[in-house]
Structures are given as structure tokens and as C-alpha cells.
Amino acid sequence: MKTSYEVVVVGAGPAGIAAAYSAAMCGADTLLIEKSGCVGGMSTSGLLSAWCGSCSSGFYQKVRSLTTEKRVRRCVYSPETLKTLYLTLLNEAGVNLMLHTSFIKANVKNDIINSIDILGAGEVFTVKANVFIDATGDGFVARSAGVPYCKGRETDHLMQPMSLIFTVGGVDDSRAVYPTFKTHPDIQQKMQEYVEAGKIAHPAGHVILIEGYHSGTATVNMTNVIMSDGTDVADITSAELLTRRQVPQIIEFLRECVPGYEKCYCLQTAEYIGVRESLHFEGDYTLSENDILNQTIFDDWVVANAAFSFDNHNLTGSGVDKGNLKYNGERYTIPYRSLLAKGINNLLLSGRNISGTHMAHSSFRVMPISSGTGEGAGVAAALSAKNATDLRDVDIKRVQDILVGRFGGELPKPII
Ligand SMILES: Cc1cc2nc3c(=O)[nH]c(=O)nc-3n(C[C@H](O)[C@H](O)[C@H](O)COP(=O)(O)OP(=O)(O)OC[C@H]3O[C@@H](n4cnc5c(N)ncnc54)[C@H](O)[C@@H]3O)c2cc1C
Numbered sequence: 001m002k003t004s005y006e007v008v009v010v011g012a013g014p015a016g017i018a019a020a021y022s023a024a025m026c027g028a029d030t031l032l033i034e035k036s037g038c039v040g041g042m043s044t045s046g047l048l049s050a051w052c053g054s055c056s057s058g059f060y061q062k063v064r065s066l067t068t069e070k071r072v073r074r075c076v077y078s079p080e081t082l083k084t085l086y087l088t089l090l091n092e093a094g095v096n097l098m099l100h101t102s103f104i105k106a107n108v109k110n111d112i113i114n115s116i117d118i119l120g121a122g123e124v125f126t127v128k129a130n131v132f133i134d135a136t137g138d139g140f141v142a143r144s145a146g147v148p149y150c151k152g153r154e155t156d157h158l159m160q161p162m163s164l165i166f167t168v169g170g171v172d173d174s175r176a177v178y179p180t181f182k183t184h185p186d187i188q189q190k191m192q193e194y195v196e197a198g199k200i201a202h203p204a205g206h207v208i209l210i211e212g213y214h215s216g217t218a219t220v221n222m223t224n225v226i227m228s229d230g231t232d233v234a235d236i237t238s239a240e241l242l243t244r245r246q247v248p249q250i251i252e253f254l255r256e257c258v259p260g261y262e263k264c265y266c267l268q269t270a271e272y273i274g275v276r277e278s279l280h281f282e283g284d285y286t287l288s289e290n291d292i293l294n295q296t297i298f299d300d301w302v303v304a305n306a307a308f309s310f311d312n313h314n315l316t317g318s319g320v321d322k323g324n325l326k327y328n329g330e331r332y333t334i335p336y337r338s339l340l341a342k343g344i345n346n347l348l349l350s351g352r353n354i355s356g357t358h359m360a361h362s363s364f365r366v367m368p369i370s371s372g373t374g375e376g377a378g379v380a381a382a383l384s385a386k387n388a389t390d391l392r393d394v395d396i397k398r399v400q401d402i403l404v405g406r407f408g409g410e411l412p413k414p415i416i
Contacts, residue, residue, distance in 0.1 A: 013041020015351025053308025205318025283355025302376025
């Protein structure tokens with residue numbers, strides 16, 4: 001087995017796939033490591049089906065245009081189609097892929113990750129690279145390399161709830177409703193009553209239903225676990241058990257209380273529970289809610305025209321968090337410096353583990369923007385590895401030229 005590459009990306013979610021694809025397209029010998037048996041992270045194994053927010057990353061726009069259809073109210077994709085498309089794109093770019101392979105440990109000397117230890121099919125290997133990209137969502141590479149971090153919200157270290165997504169079939173499309181936090185108060189009220197009566201395990205309590213890609217199906221985002229740490233194996237195991245107990249109870253509720261779902265049944269549960277928030281790492285720059293609200297156009301932007309609301313779910317119950325700031329709907333940029341991990345010279349952060357505050361993270365954590373940070377990381381990593389340049393000396397204008405001129409992204413739109 002080959003054990004040395006120019007760029008190694010750990011984690012094949014929306015960020016890691018975009019990172020590996022763009023690094024390889026820029027000519028870097030790239031390895032992508034993923035612990036699951038397929039690629040896509042939350043966008044496939046997590047059973048999500050709707051892109052929230054947007055950005056003008058060329059990779060994201062391409063993937064979206066090849067997978068996504070307008071259904072009743074929302075544009076949705078099939079996770080199965082996405083799995084295959086991602087593999088096709090990675091193959092076209094010449095990315096080396098290792099599935100069923102988990103990152104274990106970063107071997108650091110003098111602020112450089114010399115190699116990482118990985119576990120594949122029961123064997124431990126050591127892999128070297130010029131540049132590593134952490135796309136694990138939780139930042140396992142950065143944590144192992146000793147990058148400083150803060151857990152969850154700065155004031156009390158609480159993290160957003162976790163949820164196990166599942167899909168249902170047998171939905172009557174002609175009558176089905178698709179509630180979110182702010183719609184259908186009557187149905188939300190009934191759900192609360194079910195939880196209070198002990199018919200659904202606490203702290204479930206809100207109703208979010210998304211039209212499925214295939215007729216007669218819907219995606220259910222209603223299981224809920226609070227005050228639990230997705231980076232603690234005991235916590236996340238308990239969270240898996242609790243949400244799997246909630247699934248049949250929620251289906252019973254849907255049959256009894258929600259129009260169009262009287263005959264619904266469970267089609268599929270996600271491979272694993274989704275972690276919305278965990279560790280916030282220190283980068284050369286920590287993106288804040290003020291940067292988002294002020295639509296700061298950073299000179300060293302690697303994501304342009306990002307847009308999504310502040311979306312913290314209730315950290316201590318069900319529903320939406322009351323502390324969310326009001327979002328003005330305008331577009332923002334993400335600087336390269338938020339991808340540079342403090343204290344380590346050859347590591348880039350990407351996806352939901354870039355450097356940002358709890359509030360800013362609730363906006364940039366979504367799949368389109370995670371793809372955007374992955375794409376930026378991949379281009380910068382390739383330039384650094386191919387030109388033997390320190391990550392902090394990469395020519396950022398050249399990165400931006402590639403993101404726009406080669407990958408079809410857009411320049412940041414000026415504030416009007
Ligand atoms: C319940 C829930 C619902 C959401 N709903 C939406 C939505 O509707 N729309 C939207 O746009 N966003 C949504 N999000 C946000 C979005 O899914 C994520 O924030 C996004 O997927 C982040 O992308 P990522 O690539 O950083 O991480 P992930 O998608 O989490 O991918 C990380 C990858 O790294 C792999 N990995 C982790 N550890 C290791 C390891 N040690 N070794 C090897 N591989 C490893 C994982 O298996 C995974 O494939 C939701 C999130 C959650 C939790």
C-alpha cells in the first residue's frame with residue numbers, strides 16, 4: 001500500500017469530498033480517508049436530502065445542479081444518487097480513496113504533522129503527506145494534533161442537539177404537510193402533548209418534515225438529544241439508543257396526528273446520528289456573527305456569497321434556540337485564515353470544523369457552505385504541496401483565480 005501523498009484529506013462528507021476533488025484537480029496526489037463504507041457523510045449516510053443556504057462554490061453548484069429537483073416546496077436530492085455522483089467525480093479527478101478507514105492519531109513534531117495513524121480493515125497504517133485537511137466534522141485530526149479548541153457555546157459549553165434522521169414511505173402527497181419550526185402550531189402543540197404524556201421520549205418535541213425526493217416519501221428531522229457531546233463515545237452511544245427509541249414513537253404520532261401520514265411507515269434510518277456542533281478550533285482568524293451580519297468581504301476569502309440564517313436548535317429542549325440572532329439574509333465571505341489551524345503548519349480545517357464562534361458556526365455549518373470551505377482548502381493545499389510553500393505563504397489571489405476561473409465559482413458580490 002502506498003503510504004505517502006501530497007495531500008491527505010480525512011473525512012468524506014461534503015467538505016472532504018470537495019477538498020479532495022479540488023486538490024486532485026489542481027494536480028496534487030491526493031488520498032481521501034473515510035470511516036464509512038460510502039462517501040458523503042451527513043449528506044448521504046446521514047440521510048439528509050435538502051441543501052440549506054448556499055454559496056457560490058463551483059463544486060457545490062455543480063453537485064446541486066446534477067442531483068436536485070424541486071418537489072412540493074423545497075428543492076431536494078436523493079442521497080443514493082448523490083453517493084454515486086460523488087464517487088464519479090472523485091474518480092474523474094483521480095482521488096485515491098480509502099473507505100472503512102478511520103483516522104486514529106496525528107504524529108506531530110515541531111508544529112508539523114509528519115504522519116497520521118489510520119485503522120483500515122483491522123490493520124493500523126501510517127500515512128505521510130505534505131498537507132493534511134481535517135474534514136471529519138468534529139475536528140478529530142486537529143484535536144489529536146493539539147490545536148486549541150472550545151466546546152460548544154462559549155458561555156456554558158453546551159452544544160446543539162443531535163438528531164437521527166429517518167425517512168418514511170406511504171405518504172399521501174396530495175394531502176401531506178411539511179411543517180418546520182415556525183409553521184403549523186397546531187401540529188407542534190400535539191407533538192408537545194405526546195412528549196408530555198410520555199408517548200414520545202423527551203426531549204423530542206418539534207415537527208420538521210421535508211418532502212422526499214421520491215413521491216410518497218418524506219424525510220423526518222424530529223428525534224432530539226440535548227446536553228450530549230458528539231465527541232464523547234459514551235454520550236454518542238446513549239444518543240443513538242435514545243433516538244432509535246424515539247423513531248417508532250414519532251411514526252405513531254405522524255400516523256395519528258399529521259395529515260397525509262396516516263399510513264406512513266419507516267423506510268430507512270440514517271447510518272448514524274447527526275452531530276450539529278462539537279469543537280470550535282482556534283484558527284488564524286475566528287469567524288464571528290459580526291462578520292456575517294456586516295457582510296465582511298475578506299481579502300483572503302475562499303468562500304464567496306455564503307448565505308444562511310443563524311440556526312441553533314434549542315440547546316436545552318426542543319425547537320429553535322431563543323438566543324439566535326436575526327439574520328439579514330445577505331451574503332458573506334469566509335477567510336482562508338479561518339481554515340489555518342493555530343500552532344500547526346501543515347493542517348487545514350474545513351467544513352463544520354473551521355474556526356468560528358458558536359453563533360457563526362450555526363450559519364456556516366450547513367452542507368453548501370461546508371462544500372465551499374472544503375473546495376478552498378483543497379486548492380490551497382494543492383498549491384502548498386506542489387510548490388513546497390508553507391500554507392501561510394500560499395498565494396491567495398491564485399487560489400481565488402482557480403476557484404472562480406477554473407471551478408466556476410463567483411467573486412464576492414459587493415454590498416449594495
Ligand atoms: C441532524 C442534522 C440535520 C441537518 N440538516 C441539514 C440540512 O437539511 N441541510 C444542510 O445543508 N445541512 C444540514 N445539516 C448540517 C450538515 O449536515 C453538516 O454540518 C455538514 O454535513 C458538514 O459537512 P462536513 O463535511 O464538515 O461533515 P460531515 O458531513 O459530518 O462529514 C464528516 C465525515 O468525516 C468522517 N469521519 C469522521 N471521523 C472520522 C475518522 N476518525 N476517520 C475517518 N473518517 C471520519 C465521517 O464518517 C463523515 O463522512 C444538518 C446536520 C445535522 C446533524
